[in-house]
Amino acid sequence: MAPEIAMPLPVCLIENRDGQELVINKDAAQILSDITQPVVVVAIVGKYRTGKSYLMNKLAGRSDGFALGSTIQSKTKGIWMWCVPHPSKPGHTLVLLDTEGLGDVEKGDSRNDTWIFSLAVLLSSNLVFNSMGTIDQQAMEQLHYVTELTKRIRLKSSPAEAEDESAEFKRIFPSFTWCVRDFTLILEQDGKEVTEDEYLMNALKLKPGSRKVIKDYNLPRQCIISFFHSHKCFVFDRPASKRKLQRLEELPESELEEEFVEQTQRFCTYVFEDGRVKTLAGGHLISGKLLGHLAVTYVEAIRSGSVPCMENAVLALAEIEYAGAVEDALFKYEAEMGQRVTKFPTETQEEFLYLHREWEEAALKVFFGRSFKDENQKYQHQLKKLLDLKMKDFSQRNEEVSADLCRALIQELSITLETGLSQGEYSRPGGHKHFLEEKLNLLEAYNTKPKKGIKALEVLQGFLLDKKPIEDAIMQADNTLTQKEKEIAEQRSQAEAAERDRQILQENNGRLEQLMEDEKRSYEQHEKMLSEKMEEERRRMIRENDWLIEQKLKEHKASLIAGFKQRTDVLEREIQGLRNQKGRDDKRQISKLPVGPIQNRTPGNSNGKVQLCMSSGSALPHVRE
Known part of the structure; x- marks a missing residue:
């Protein structure tokens, strides 16, 4: 488990920097x-001096940390970060991003606020x-x-694909929670009590009409509804008297x-329990390391004067992540x-290949656990x-260990002979x-010794061939043997x-x-695990599209009620497109991947490899937890 x-x-x-330049802190x-x-x-x-930092400190489990301040001057500049162990999701880290206040009169450049807001959306x-x-x-x-997000963020790198991206923002953007501070009204609508969420959704209702004032009224509401995939609201009473507010971070809850206090606890509990993990296309979970790369990519795009593109950022992350995935798997x-x-060596080649199969599969699990967007594999x-x-x-090492062990064993067993x-x-x-008697004793002791490895016979044959001239000389010098006996002994030795040569x-x-056979098996294992991953991504895509269709149907219903014919027509086309895509995904089959040629090779040499001819898997959007 990774350390906290x-x-x-x-x-x-x-x-x-001076409200003019955004720079990543190394x-x-x-x-x-x-x-x-x-x-x-x-x-x-949110606007500066509205108590944002107080809520973030509470999420961190602290009363201090992010600067609160007690004057009209904004304390937070840029985007500040606090990483803490997640209180309710073991193995996860909670990353808190406190942004500088929007509308700070000291900055003088509203474009800076827009980029801060856009980065908060992109990173969260x-x-x-x-x-x-x-x-x-x-x-x-x-x-x-929020109305400028489509100008500040692009989903696709291709202009042709980017023409109508609005339907995809909801799929990728974060959840949206509105916190209303110093709330003094009664949560009532038409004489009936309403929930905080109902209060928000009533406030987001659109007005019918085409006049500019109506369009201006509807635009931010339409963007919130269309861009963000869920909407939550919390209202907070005034925390204390004005004089006490100046030292809010020092005040005990009493x-x-x-x-x-109760409202703050409910907000924190919601974030801890329902807060979503940062993900990319295909449901790939983002680590802190990848989040850092995203931040660098987006800030560099802004500094260069271009619009941050999420597709390009994902491709850049894929390069980084796959390099790590290959390294971890190896x-x-x-x-x-x-x-x-x-x-110690394996007794047989089969035993070695069994180990290879076991750990190759383990390596593939590591690889596919981190993989996403591996175009053409x-x-x-x-x-x-x-x-x-x-x-x-x-x-080769297995053979060398076996050969070394066998040579050492023969050296030990041949002491009497030598x-x-x-x-x-x-x-x-x-x-x-x-x-011959000493040689037979050596052979018997050698052959009965277990765990010599796969080079046992070759090493023995080499030893006996080395001793063959000596044996022949001894036989020729032994005058007790007849010529016929010598011929028989020579024939036996050759046989x-x-x-042994035949056995080798x-x-x-x-x-x-x-x-x-193992190369064929290895290919099939790669094919099987790739197919399983593609099938998993296909199911995620179907679930994601089902969810998005449901969201779009809600938008469609609201537009019908409000009488927005043009918006209704757009939503109908989006919904039909999603249904068509879902139909294609339902029918999509994972085709069997062809086995490449297996080249002949000698044992212990892996130059002949199965050539993987794998079809590319599409990049799929993330599925929310």
Whole structure:
């Protein structure tokens, strides 16, 4: 399990230099790069001096941290970040982003506010808008930044594809929560009590009409409804008297209004329990490391004067993530195989290939666990080649360990034989018989010794061939043997050597066949796991489209009630397009991937590899938890 991040205080993630230039803080980016856990990202936006930082501190479980301030001057500049262990999702990190106040008169450039708002949307999975008083037209006008999102954010890199992206924003944007501070009204509508969420949705209702004033009224509401996939509202009483508010971060809860404390707790509980994990297309969970890369990508796009493109950012992340996925998969394979093979050799080739299969599958699970948007299986091809090379290396090491062990064993068992040779014990009448007896004792001891590995017979054959000239000389010098006996002994020796050669050839051919079968099995394993992943993504796409159709139907119903014919027609086309896409996904089959040619090769050499010819999987949108 990844270690929890230790971050006692917030740091600036994106600096706003003089209200003119946005710059990534390298120290903050490094903190994110160390977070390998999935992240739940909560960003808060709103006018300056509305108490945003107080809510973020509460989410961090602290009364201080993000600067609150007690004057009319904005304290937060740029976007500040605080990463803490998630209180209710083990193995996740809660990333809190506190943005500088919108509409700060000291900045003088409203474009800066728009970029801060856009970055909060791009980086978060849960967006909180903080305002004071009530949800009225003035509050809506503070949210005019939302109407510029389509100008500040592009989903697709191709202009042709980007012409009508609005239907896709809801699929990708964060959830939307409106926090209304210092709320003094009674939650009632037409004499009936309403919930906070109903209060928000009533405030977001559109007005019929085509006059400019009506369009201006509807525009921010339409954007909130169309862009964000869920809408939540919390209202907060005034926390304390004006004088106490100046030292709010120092006040214990006992000195705060009871209702305010309870409302804050409900807000925090909602974020902890319902806050969404940051994801990308295909449901790929974003880690802190990838979030840091996203932040860098978007800020660099803004600094260059271009519009941040989510598709390009995802492609850039895919390159980074796949490099890590391949590296992690290889590390898994190498660590497990090395632990087994380098300690002692496998008894048979089949045993070695069993280990290879086991840890190749484990490596593939690691790889596919991090994979997304692998066009044409480029990185899977790369992994397959590297695994083949690793397997070849371990196969050679397995043989070397076996050969070294067998040579050491023969050296130990042949001490008596070598001593007899050095002392001339076999260079006398009857010496050949004595030599054969010692040789047979050595063979018996060697053959009965277990766990010698797959090179046992070859090493033995090499040893006996080395001793063959000595044996022949002993036999020729032994005058107790007749010529006929010498001929018979020579024939027997040659037959035994030939039999060992035959067995070695048979073993080598058997290993070659096993290697070829394993390559076919390896390809099928890659194919199977790729198909499973593509099928999983297909099911996610279907679920996502079902959800989006439901959302669009709600919009359609609201537009019908309000009498917006033009908007209704657009929604009908979007809904039909989603239904057509769902139909295609329902019918889509994962085709069987063709097996590439298997080249002949000698045992222990993995140059002949299965060539993967894998069809590309489409990048699928994320599925919400």
